[in-house]
Amino acid sequence: MITALPLEQPGRWRTVGLMLIVLVAMSPAVPLLSQVPGMTPEILTGTFGSALINSLKIATMVALVGLFVGWPAGVLAACYEFCGRRVLLAAASLPLLVPSILWAIGWSALLPGGRTMEIPPLAGCVVVFATAAVPLVLIVTYLAARGLSGSQIDAARLAGGERCVVQLVSRHAVVPASIAAGLGAVMTLSDPGPAQIFGLRSGAAEILISFSALYDFSLAARQCLALTAVALVVATPLALFGGPRIARGMLARQVHSMHPLREPAMAGVTSVVLVVIILVGVILPLSGLIRPLADGQALMRAWPVVRRTAGDTVLYASGAGAFAIALGFLLALIIGRQERLRVVALGVILAVFALPPAMMALGFVYLGADAPAWADPVLRSRLSVCLVSGFRFLPVAAMIGMWSLGSASSSWAMVAGLHGVPMGTYLRRVLWPFLLPSALLGWMLIGLLATADIGTVLLLHPPGAGSLPLAIFTVMANAPESLVAALCMIYLAFAALLVAGIWTVAGRQRG
Amino acid sequence: MSVRGFELCSVTVNYSGHPALDGLSAVVCAGRHTAILGPSGCGKTTVLRVLSGLAVPGAGQVRLNGKVVSRPGRSILAPYRRGVAMVFQDLALWPGLSALDNVLLGLSGTDLRRGKARERAREALTVCGINHLADRVPAEISGGQQQRVALARAMAVRPSYLFLDEPFAGLDLMTRAGLLGDIAALADRHAFTIVLVTHDPAEVMSLCSDAIVLEAGTLCEFGQLDRLLADPVSATLRAFRQRI
Numbered sequence: 001m002i003t004a005l006p007l008e009q010p011g012r013w014r015t016v017g018l019m020l021i022v023l024v025a026m027s028p029a030v031p032l033l034s035q036v037p038g039m040t041p042e043i044l045t046g047t048f049g050s051a052l053i054n055s056l057k058i059a060t061m062v063a064l065v066g067l068f069v070g071w072p073a074g075v076l077a078a079c080y081e082f083c084g085r086r087v088l089l090a091a092a093s094l095p096l097l098v099p100s101i102l103w104a105i106g107w108s109a110l111l112p113g114g115r116t117m118e119i120p121p122l123a124g125c126v127v128v129f130a131t132a133a134v135p136l137v138l139i140v141t142y143l144a145a146r147g148l149s150g151s152q153i154d155a156a157r158l159a160g161g162e163r164c165v166v167q168l169v170s171r172h173a174v175v176p177a178s179i180a181a182g183l184g185a186v187m188t189l190s191d192p193g194p195a196q197i198f199g200l201r202s203g204a205a206e207i208l209i210s211f212s213a214l215y216d217f218s219l220a221a222r223q224c225l226a227l228t229a230v231a232l233v234v235a236t237p238l239a240l241f242g243g244p245r246i247a248r249g250m251l252a253r254q255v256h257s258m259h260p261l262r263e264p265a266m267a268g269v270t271s272v273v274l275v276v277i278i279l280v281g282v283i284l285p286l287s288g289l290i291r292p293l294a295d296g297q298a299l300m301r302a303w304p305v306v307r308r309t310a311g312d313t314v315l316y317a318s319g320a321g322a323f324a325i326a327l328g329f330l331l332a333l334i335i336g337r338q339e340r341l342r343v344v345a346l347g348v349i350l351a352v353f354a355l356p357p358a359m360m361a362l363g364f365v366y367l368g369a370d371a372p373a374w375a376d377p378v379l380r381s382r383l384s385v386c387l388v389s390g391f392r393f394l395p396v397a398a399m400i401g402m403w404s405l406g407s408a409s410s411s412w413a414m415v416a417g418l419h420g421v422p423m424g425t426y427l428r429r430v431l432w433p434f435l436l437p438s439a440l441l442g443w444m445l446i447g448l449l450a451t452a453d454i455g456t457v458l459l460l461h462p463p464g465a466g467s468l469p470l471a472i473f474t475v476m477a478n479a480p481e482s483l484v485a486a487l488c489m490i491y492l493a494f495a496a497l498l499v500a501g502i503w504t505v506a507g508r509q510r511g
Numbered sequence: 512m513s514v515r516g517f518e519l520c521s522v523t524v525n526y527s528g529h530p531a532l533d534g535l536s537a538v539v540c541a542g543r544h545t546a547i548l549g550p551s552g553c554g555k556t557t558v559l560r561v562l563s564g565l566a567v568p569g570a571g572q573v574r575l576n577g578k579v580v581s582r583p584g585r586s587i588l589a590p591y592r593r594g595v596a597m598v599f600q601d602l603a604l605w606p607g608l609s610a611l612d613n614v615l616l617g618l619s620g621t622d623l624r625r626g627k628a629r630e631r632a633r634e635a636l637t638v639c640g641i642n643h644l645a646d647r648v649p650a651e652i653s654g655g656q657q658q659r660v661a662l663a664r665a666m667a668v669r670p671s672y673l674f675l676d677e678p679f680a681g682l683d684l685m686t687r688a689g690l691l692g693d694i695a696a697l698a699d700r701h702a703f704t705i706v707l708v709t710h711d712p713a714e715v716m717s718l719c720s721d722a723i724v725l726e727a728g729t730l731c732e733f734g735q736l737d738r739l740l741a742d743p744v745s746a747t748l749r750a751f752r753q754r755i
Contacts, residue, residue, distance in 0.1 A: 003591065003620075005565065339527075411603030412567050419668060420591030420620015429616060433607040 004426035005417025008338060008410050014341055017334035021327060022348055025391045028360040031367050035221040048223050051201040052230060054122065058202065059234070061126045063185035066133030071177040073134070073273050074141025075170050081260040082267040086397045088274040095131040095281050097445070098495045099469045101193035102488045104128045105476060106285025108197055109292060109485060121200035130245040131281040133184030138277070140180035144173040146258060154256040160264050162261060179242040183354070186235050189227060190356035193473065194456060203227045204419040204455070206350070207358050211459065217369075220362060227356050235354030243347030246399070247339065258450055291487040302486035305471050312382065312469040316457060317447035319386025320393060324446045325439050327390065328397025332405050342402065357392045361459035362459035364388055385460045389450040396449065397442050404438035441505045448498050468494075516541040516704070517562050517672070522571035524557050524728075531557040533728040534571070539721075541576075541671065544698065544705040545558035546715040546736065549725035555708040558599070558723070559674045562706070563597055596665035597674040602657055604649040610636060610660045611645040617664040625696075635667035638697065639679055644703050655686035659680035666697060673698070675707045679714060691717050693708075712751045724748055 006013075077089065095103060105125060142352065148169065156168040195202035207227065211220035291296065335341045364387075368379035377383060408431065416426045450456075457470045466474065472487045517539040524532040532554045539545045539562065547555045560566035561573055564586045573581035580588035605613055622736040623631060636642040639659040643650075649657050658678060665673055675694075679687045695718055698705055707718055715722070715736070724732040724745045731745040743749045 002591070005590065142729070409601055409603055411599040411601055412605055415597065415599060415603040415606075415664075416564065417594065418563055418590045418597055419617040419664075421616055422619060425619060426618070429608065429612075430605045460636070 004413040028363040033167035055203040065130040067181035070137025074138040076270040078145030097448040104194040104197040106288035110288035121198040124198035141173040144176040182200040186354040238348040239350040298486035320389030320450035321443040321447035323390030326399040329401040332401030342496040353395040400442040518574040545721040546719040553725040554728040594671035596670035602661040635663040639663040
C-alpha cells in the first residue's frame with residue numbers, strides 16, 4: 001500500500017515528474033522548431049525587424065511606467081489603512097484581466113468620429129499596456145509587503161516611526177515589483193491587439209498578419225521563433241533572478257500579518273492615488289466605450305453576437321482553467337517542499353510564461369495540418385483552444401498551487417503515513433478539500449486570463465466557434481462604433497462580476 | 512543480546528548537507544518512558560522521525576525488538592507497521608475533518624471493519640474526555656481540546672509506543688497538568704511506552720524514567736533519569752536539576 005508519506009519525502013520521481021510536465025507543456029511548440037533551418041538574419045532587418053524594435057520600445061516604456069507608478073502605489077496601499085480598500089484594489093486590478101483591445105478601443109473611442117489616428121500609435125500602445133502593467137506591479141507590491149510580519153512593522157515603527165515603516169516596505173517590495181514590471185513588459189511583446197488598433201507595426205501584430213492575412217504559415221512561424229528568442233533574452237534574467245525570490249516568498253510562515261498604519265492624511269493620499277489609477281486605467285477608456293452607447297439600441301444589436309459566442313467563451317474559459325489547474329496543481333504536488341526543485345520550476349515557468357502564446361498555437365496548427373482525421377477532436381476542435389490556453393496559463397496555476405500547498409502543514413502527510421492512510425484517501429479527504437478554494441480561485445482567474453488571450457483563439461478556433469473577445473477583435477474595424485462598444489461593455493460587465501467573485505473567494509480564504 | 516524496544520545503531524541523518532544526527536547510538540526500552548532532551552536544533556525531533564520511519568538514516572541502522580527496521584537510505588518496515596503513534600508539535604490535525612473523522616481516518620492502516628473502527632474511535636474520544644466534541648472540526652475547539660483530539664487519534668490505533676513531540680507547548684499550566692496526568696494514566700492502563708521530546712523538567716519528571724540527552728546531533732548522556740540527575744554531565748541536565 002502506498003501511503004501519503006512520499007508526498008513529504010524527497011525522491012527522484014519529483015525531478016522526472018517536473019521534466020515530464022514541462023515537456024508536455026512545451027510539446028505544442030516543438031513542431032515550430034522545424035522552421036529554424038529556414039531562418040536567416042534578414043528576418044531581423046526587414047519590416048519585421050523594425051516591428052520588433054517598436055515592440056521593444058513599448059516593452060521598455062511599459063516596464064518603467066509600471067514600476068514607477070505601481071510600486072509606490074502598492075507601498076502606500078499596503079502601509080496605510082484607507083476606506084474601500086478591497087473595492088479600490090479590485091477596480092484597479094480589472095485591466096489585468098480583460099483583453100487589452102478593450103482598453104485600446106475605449107481610448108480610441110474617446111475621440112468622437114473615430115479619430116483614432118490622432119493618438120500617436122506608440123503612445124497609445126504604451127498607455128494601453130501600462131493600464132495592465134501598473135495594477136500588476138501594484139498588486140505584486142501589495143502582496144509582497146503584506147508578507148512582512150506585524151512584529152517587523154512594529155520594530156520598524158519603534159526604530160524610526162512611520163517613515164521607517166514606509167522605507168522598510170518599499171525596500172522589501174522593490175524586487176518583486178521590478179520582476180512584475182519586467183514580466184508585464186515581456187507580456188506586451190506577444191500581444192498584437194493595441195498595435196493593430198492604433199496602426200503600429202509590432203512583432204506580434206506582424207505574426208498575426210502573416211498568418212491570417214497573408215496565409216503564410218512558415219513566415220508566421222519564423223517570425224514567431226524570432227519573437228520567442230527576443231522574449232527569452234528578456235525573460236531569462238527575470239527567471240534566474242525571480243525564481244529563487246518567489247520560491248522564498250512561497251514558504252509558509254506562522255506570523256501575524258502586518259497591520260496598516262492609521263494616518264488620516266496618508267490614507268487620503270493613498271485613496272487619491274488609487275482613484276487616479278482607476279480613473280486613467282479604467283474610467284477614461286470606459287467612458288470611451290460608454291459614449292457610443294447613447295442611442296440605447298446598441299446593446300440590443302449586440303445581443304445576437306453575445307448569444308452566439310457566449311457558450312464558446314465560457315467553454316474556452318472553463319476548459320483552459322480546469323486544464324491548467326489540474327496540471328499546475330499536479331506540478332505543485334510533484335515539486336512539494338523540495339527547495340531546489342521549486343527554484344528550478346519557478347525559473348522555468350517564468351520563462352515559459354514569457355513565450356508568445358502564438359508559438360504554441362502555431363505549433364498546434366502545424367500538427368493539425370498534417371494529422372489524420374481521427375486526431376481532429378484534439379488538434380482541430382474547441383478542445384485544442386482549451387488545451388493550448390491551459391498550457392499557456394500553466395505557470396499561473398502552478399504558482400497558485402505551490403502557494404496553496406506551501407501553507408499546508410507537512411505533518412498532515414506524515415501523520416497520515418504513520419497511521420497507514422492510503423495516498424488516494426489522503427488526497428481525497430484531507431488535501432483536496434484544503435486546496436479546493438485556491439483551485440476555484442485559480443480556475444476563475446485563469447478562465448478570465450484565457451478569455452482575454454485573443455491570439456490563441458484566433459489561431460485555433462474551429463469555424464463558427466469564436467469567443468466574445470475574438471468577435472470584438474474581428475468586427476471592430478468594420479462594425480458600427482456603437483456595436484463594438486456594446487460588445488466591449490457586456491464583456492467588461494462579465495469580467496467585473498468574475499473579478500468580484502475572485503476577490504470574495506480570496507478574502508474568505510485569507511480570513 | 513537483542514533489546515525489547517528501539518535501538519539506534521550509529522545513526523547519521525543529514526538535512527541539506529548538515530548533520531542532524533551524527534553517529535547516534537541509543538536505546539528506547541519497551542515499558543520505560545523515555546525523555547529526549549537537549550538544546551534547540553540538537554536533533555530531538557529527528558530521533559523521533561527516524562524511530563518512527565518518517566525519516567531514513569543516511570548511515571547506521573534502526574532496530575525494533577532486535578530486527579532491522581531501517582537501514583541507510585531505506586525503511587524496511589513501513590511506519591504504520593512499527594506500532595508507533597505520534598502527537599506532533601503542531602498536532603497535525605486534518606483541518607476539514609471533525610474530531611471523530613480525524614480519529615477514524617487515523618485507523619485506516621488497521622484491519623478494522625467500519626463498525627468496529629467507529630466503535631474504537633468513539634472509545635478513544637471518550638477516554639480522552641472529548642466525546643461530546645466528536646462532530647466539531649479542529650478550528651471550532653480550544654487548543655487543549657485539539658491536543659486531546661490528537662491524543663485520541665494516536666491512542667485509537669492502540670500503539671506500543673506513543674511519541675510526543677513537544678505536545679504541550681503553548682498550553683496553560685492547568686491544561687498541561689491535566690493532560691500530563693491523563694497521559695500517564697492512559698499509559699499505565701494500555702501499557703504503551705512514551706517517548707517524550709520536551710524542554711520542560713516538570714513534564715519529564717512526571718512522565719519519564721529514562722532520558723537520552725543530545726548535543727549537536729550526538730549522544731551526550733543516556734540512562735535512568737534519577738541517576739543522570741544525580742551527577743549530570745551535560746549543560747541541559749545541569750539546568751534541569753536547578754529548575755526542579
